[in-house]
Every structure is written in structure tokens, then in C-alpha cells.
Amino acid sequence: MDEEVQEKGDLKHRIWAEWEKIWMVALPAVVSKLFAFGTLVVTQSFIGHISEVDLAGYALVQTLTVRFINGILLGMSSATETLCGQAFGAGQNHMMGIYLQRSWIIDLVTLTVLLPIFIFGTQIFKLVGEEESIAKSGGYISLWFIPFVYSYVFGLAIQMYLQAQLKNMIIAWLSAFQFAIHIPLSWFFVYKLNMGVAGAMIALSSSSWFLVISEFVYIFGGWCPHSWKGFTVAAFKDLLPVVKLSISSGVMLCLELWYYAILVLLAGYMADAKIAISAFSICLNIYAWEFMISLGFLVAACVRVANELGRGNAKAVKLSIKVLLGTSMTIGVFFFVLCLVLGKKLAYLFTDDERVADTISDLSLFLSFSVLLNGIYPVLSGVAIGAGMQSVVAIVNLVCFYVIGIPLGALLGFLTTLEVKGIWAGMIFGVLTQTVTLGYIMWRTDWDDQVKKASERLERFYLHSNENPERISNDS
Incomplete structure (x- = not known):
């Protein structure tokens, strides 16, 4: 006991x-x-x-x-x-x-x-x-x-x-x-x-x-x-x-x-393009401010995973990923609730146009889910960067965002009555697919093997500090 x-x-x-x-x-x-x-x-x-x-x-x-x-x-x-x-x-x-x-x-x-x-x-x-x-x-x-x-x-x-x-x-x-x-x-x-x-x-x-x-x-x-x-x-x-x-x-x-920037381009082809673009732009501004926090955790994930892989500590890598996800998801849930509760009130911080504000209010649910997913997938991307797995994630992003998300959003936006909400729904599904896929990849990753790969990568690039006769300045 x-x-x-x-x-x-x-x-x-x-x-x-x-x-x-x-x-x-x-x-x-x-x-x-x-x-x-x-x-x-x-x-x-x-x-x-x-x-x-x-x-x-x-x-x-x-x-x-x-x-x-x-x-x-x-x-x-x-x-x-x-x-x-x-x-x-x-x-x-x-x-x-x-x-x-x-x-x-x-x-x-x-x-x-x-x-x-x-x-x-x-x-x-x-x-x-x-x-x-x-x-x-x-x-x-x-x-x-x-x-x-x-x-x-x-x-x-x-x-x-x-x-x-x-x-x-x-x-x-x-x-x-x-x-x-x-x-x-x-x-x-x-x-x-x-x-x-x-x-x-x-x-x-x-x-x-x-x-x-x-x-x-x-x-x-x-x-x-x-x-x-x-x-x-x-x-x-x-x-x-x-x-x-x-x-x-x-x-x-x-x-x-670039993924969410496509929203603005697609919105330009809506029936009331001016209102759609204005509403999307304001939503993306709110999203971008919150995404700065997510980028901070992407950086933290990259640094912590890279440092521990360099040290050869696979167990510490696993703990770091769990703590990162737990912390980032908690912040994501907070902003998710905030966007849902404030809804239309957020719109009036940026515009006095009632139609734009109403559109933003309609989109607040989609903005909330986008913010919620910000608490997960940037951390997973940061883990991938720290481990040097960028090429794998690039393929996942290409398929989930541009083969699934954008085409689905275009179909829902232009072939149904959902319009702008359909575009965003399709894009969110692409992010959700990417998040689930990356989560599965990270769960199945052999971190002991990643430690070996990191060691091999560093050995391949390594130069002894006293073996650089070509150094041309400020050698100290």
C-alpha cells in the first residue's frame, strides 16, 4: 500500500x-x-x-x-x-x-x-x-x-x-x-x-x-x-x-x-458574397487570436518531444504528450464554451451591420468546434515536428484537408441550403479526420524506435567542435 x-x-x-x-x-x-x-x-x-x-x-x-x-x-x-x-x-x-x-x-x-x-x-x-x-x-x-x-x-x-x-x-x-x-x-x-x-x-x-x-x-x-x-x-x-x-x-x-483561408475564397461565390466574406473574416480573426495560443503549445510539444528524444528518454516523451494534450484541451474547452455563450455579442466587437452579426451568430457553433479542435491537433503536429515525422503528417494533412474537407465543404455549401455553414461543416470534418488520424499514429508510434532514429539523425549530421578548421569568425 x-x-x-x-x-x-x-x-x-x-x-x-x-x-x-x-x-x-x-x-x-x-x-x-x-x-x-x-x-x-x-x-x-x-x-x-x-x-x-x-x-x-x-x-x-x-x-x-x-x-x-x-x-x-x-x-x-x-x-x-x-x-x-x-x-x-x-x-x-x-x-x-x-x-x-x-x-x-x-x-x-x-x-x-x-x-x-x-x-x-x-x-x-x-x-x-x-x-x-x-x-x-x-x-x-x-x-x-x-x-x-x-x-x-x-x-x-x-x-x-x-x-x-x-x-x-x-x-x-x-x-x-x-x-x-x-x-x-x-x-x-x-x-x-x-x-x-x-x-x-x-x-x-x-x-x-x-x-x-x-x-x-x-x-x-x-x-x-x-x-x-x-x-x-x-x-x-x-x-x-x-x-x-x-x-x-x-x-x-x-x-x-492555408486551410481556413480557403473559407474566404469559397465564401466569395455565395449568393450574398459581401455578407459571407465579412462574417467569415471576422470569425477567422477571432479564430486566429485563439490559434496563437495553440501555436504556443505546438512549439512546446515540438521542444519537449525533441529534447527528450535527444536525451533518449522515450518514457518522458509519452508523459509529455499526455500532459500537453490535457493542458491544451482544457484551454480549448474553455474557449469553446466562451464562443458558444457570447455568440452574437462577439460580432459587435467588429461590426455594426446587423446582417453580418446575425451570420456570425449562426456560425458561432462552427467557430466553437474549430476552437475546440485547436486544443488537440496543433499539439499532435508539434509532436510530429519534434520527432521529425513531418513527411507523414504532410500526407495526412493533404488527404484530410484537401481531399476530404474542402470538397465536402464545397458540396454542402453549394448543393444544399446550408451555404456558408455547409462550407465550414465540411472543413471541420476534415480537421476532425486529421485529428483522429494523427492521434492514432501517435498512439501506435514506437517511441523507443523514434529515440533510435533521432540518435541516427544526430550522428549523421554531427561535427566535433574541434574539427572545424574552416570557422571564420567569433570562435570561442
């Missing part, structure tokens, strides 16, 4: 310890992502007070072009999270700086190849049928977004690198400071210098690069002495395996991030 009590006490202690480790990663990640999203919203607000056409152009670029690029770069940078997380767990700290530099190289080339999407923004928006005035405004704003998206190349990878070694509180503080300076900076450029849209975009790029430069100072200034050993040509070695992992990571996360 005493042994049983001792085991229960030991289990409670391990759960509490794991819960603390999860929040050590998740909380700064949530804070930084909320502020990053808030920065874009502030810019949208300033541009919205300039003109309706420019607001539509900005919304078009942010929703389609920037989301597209962000999805690719975020996904490809998550390969850094896998490798750095496992290296940190295995005590191969010096390899983390090399993985970071490899990510910069891959992401820089990728974004440069995709740059024509921004350069020919006007032509692309005209091609998809946008009004000429909105297409021109969107094309103009696309050019101003170029320096902003280049900050993603460095910033996203740095965040993965710092998170993997549990140093992401600095990201939260810097993100908060970035947001704090972004508001007066936007006011100064837009109103004081009377620069209009150009001023708002200069403020956005300036604050985003402030964050990246601050992170550079933190890394190069000696606050990561064990993981940053200076720039090295070793970063150009073994790029192909990292590229493969980056591509599978990119595909996996892109398929998730």
Missing part, C-alpha cells in the same frame, strides 16, 4: 514538473506570437484610416501573399526546431549554431526564388479577378512587404533555435517591446510625416527588423556561448538532408495554415 501511495506521489511530481517545463516554453511562445500578430493588426488599422481601397489591398496581401510565404518559411524553419531540439537534448550544443546557419541559407534562397509573387502582385491579383483599384493597391503594398518578409528568414529560425534551448523568454520580451514601439512609430510615419501607406509599411518593416537585430545582438553578444560558436563554412555541408526535412516541414505546416 505504501509503495502504491509512493508511486502516485511520484507520478504527481513528474506531471507537475512536466507541466512547468511545458509552460516555460509555451507561455513565451504564446506572448511572442500574439504580439507578432498584433503588429500586423495595428498596421491594418492605420491603413484602414487612410482609405478603404488600401485597406482592402492590405488585407488581400496579408491574407493571401504574406500568409502563403509565412507558411512556407515557418514550415521550413521548423526543421531547425527538430534538429536543434534533439541536439540540445543530446548535449550536442555546438551543432545548434550550425543548424541555425543552414536554416538561414535555405530560407534565404527559398524566399528569393518566391520574390516574384510580391514583385508582380498587381498582375497576380488582376489574374484572380480582383477589382483593378484593389489589385493596384495590393501590388503597391506587396512591394513594401518585401523587407518585412525578409525579416522572417532570420527571425523565424532564430526563434526555433532559442526555443529549443529554453531561451525563448527573451523572444517574448523583445516581441512585447517591438509591439510597444510599433504603435508610436506607425503614428509618427503616417501622421507626423504624412507618409500614408508607405509610412505604415516602413513602420512595420522597421519594428520587425528591430526584433531580428535585437535577437542577433543576444546571440552574437555571448548569451548563447555553448550553442553559438561563430559563422562557419560547415553550415554549407550536408544541406541536402536538411533541405528534404525543411520541404516536408514546409508542406506540412502550409497545408494547415
Whole structure:
């Protein structure tokens, strides 16, 4: 009996310890992502007070072009999270700086190849049928977004690198400071210098690069002495395996991030498209704010699983997954109830149009279930990233989202009287299918085997810290 009590006490202690480790990663990640999203919203607000056409152009670029690029770069940078997380767990700290530099190289080339999407923004928006005035405004704003998206190349990878070694509180503080300076900076450029849209975009790029430069100072200034050993040509070695992992990571996360954006596109073909698009956009804004919390748990899942796999502790991986799911699902249930209870009241925070508010009220049940599922599938995706299983999840996402969810939503939306609710119902079914499938895969996964695979992966990329004669700077 005493042994049983001792085991229960030991289990409670391990759960509490794991819960603390999860929040050590998740909380700064949530804070930084909320502020990053808030920065874009502030810019949208300033541009919205300039003109309706420019607001539509900005919304078009942010929703389609920037989301597209962000999805690719975020996904490809998550390969850094896998490798750095496992290296940190295995005590191969010096390899983390090399993985970071490899990510910069891959992401820089990728974004440069995709740059024509921004350069020919006007032509692309005209091609998809946008009004000429909105297409021109969107094309103009696309050019101003170029320096902003280049900050993603460095910033996203740095965040993965710092998170993997549990140093992401600095990201939260810097993100908060970035947001704090972004508001007066936007006011100064837009109103004081009377620069209009150009001023708002200069403020956005300036604050985003402030964050990246601050992170550079933190890394190069000696606050990561064990993981940053200076720039090295070793970063150009073994790029192909990292590229493969980056591509599978990119595909996996892109398929998730773009999924709900399809709602807005399909809504444009409804009978009352203006009301449908407005209602969907507001619902997606609410969804996006809550999803920032889910992304925090995705990060925590990735870091915790990668760290424990690197340490070779399969038992700790299993415990971490259970605690992560339990915590995230509890938060999901809270927001599920909140969306159901508030319903129409949420709509009036964003609009005074009674018809839009009524549509949002009708959609509140679907929004609630989407928020509820946010408490599960991002954690499972984070577990997959931590274990390096991105290619498997990419296939699951492709089938569940784009072969099942979107076609079913289109059928229910256009061939029944459900319309917008039918579209969303089909999309939710796709997410539910993905969640169940990933849950089954994780349940059936042999974590001892994953420990072996992580060890093999790290061994394949490993370079001894004293075997890098090519190092060219800051060797310490």
C-alpha cells in the first residue's frame, strides 16, 4: 500500500514538473506570437484610416501573399526546431549554431526564388479577378512587404533555435517591446510625416527588423556561448538532408495554415458574397487570436518531444504528450464554451451591420468546434515536428484537408441550403479526420524506435567542435 501511495506521489511530481517545463516554453511562445500578430493588426488599422481601397489591398496581401510565404518559411524553419531540439537534448550544443546557419541559407534562397509573387502582385491579383483599384493597391503594398518578409528568414529560425534551448523568454520580451514601439512609430510615419501607406509599411518593416537585430545582438553578444560558436563554412555541408526535412516541414505546416483561408475564397461565390466574406473574416480573426495560443503549445510539444528524444528518454516523451494534450484541451474547452455563450455579442466587437452579426451568430457553433479542435491537433503536429515525422503528417494533412474537407465543404455549401455553414461543416470534418488520424499514429508510434532514429539523425549530421578548421569568425 505504501509503495502504491509512493508511486502516485511520484507520478504527481513528474506531471507537475512536466507541466512547468511545458509552460516555460509555451507561455513565451504564446506572448511572442500574439504580439507578432498584433503588429500586423495595428498596421491594418492605420491603413484602414487612410482609405478603404488600401485597406482592402492590405488585407488581400496579408491574407493571401504574406500568409502563403509565412507558411512556407515557418514550415521550413521548423526543421531547425527538430534538429536543434534533439541536439540540445543530446548535449550536442555546438551543432545548434550550425543548424541555425543552414536554416538561414535555405530560407534565404527559398524566399528569393518566391520574390516574384510580391514583385508582380498587381498582375497576380488582376489574374484572380480582383477589382483593378484593389489589385493596384495590393501590388503597391506587396512591394513594401518585401523587407518585412525578409525579416522572417532570420527571425523565424532564430526563434526555433532559442526555443529549443529554453531561451525563448527573451523572444517574448523583445516581441512585447517591438509591439510597444510599433504603435508610436506607425503614428509618427503616417501622421507626423504624412507618409500614408508607405509610412505604415516602413513602420512595420522597421519594428520587425528591430526584433531580428535585437535577437542577433543576444546571440552574437555571448548569451548563447555553448550553442553559438561563430559563422562557419560547415553550415554549407550536408544541406541536402536538411533541405528534404525543411520541404516536408514546409508542406506540412502550409497545408494547415492555408486551410481556413480557403473559407474566404469559397465564401466569395455565395449568393450574398459581401455578407459571407465579412462574417467569415471576422470569425477567422477571432479564430486566429485563439490559434496563437495553440501555436504556443505546438512549439512546446515540438521542444519537449525533441529534447527528450535527444536525451533518449522515450518514457518522458509519452508523459509529455499526455500532459500537453490535457493542458491544451482544457484551454480549448474553455474557449469553446466562451464562443458558444457570447455568440452574437462577439460580432459587435467588429461590426455594426446587423446582417453580418446575425451570420456570425449562426456560425458561432462552427467557430466553437474549430476552437475546440485547436486544443488537440496543433499539439499532435508539434509532436510530429519534434520527432521529425513531418513527411507523414504532410500526407495526412493533404488527404484530410484537401481531399476530404474542402470538397465536402464545397458540396454542402453549394448543393444544399446550408451555404456558408455547409462550407465550414465540411472543413471541420476534415480537421476532425486529421485529428483522429494523427492521434492514432501517435498512439501506435514506437517511441523507443523514434529515440533510435533521432540518435541516427544526430550522428549523421554531427561535427566535433574541434574539427572545424574552416570557422571564420567569433570562435570561442
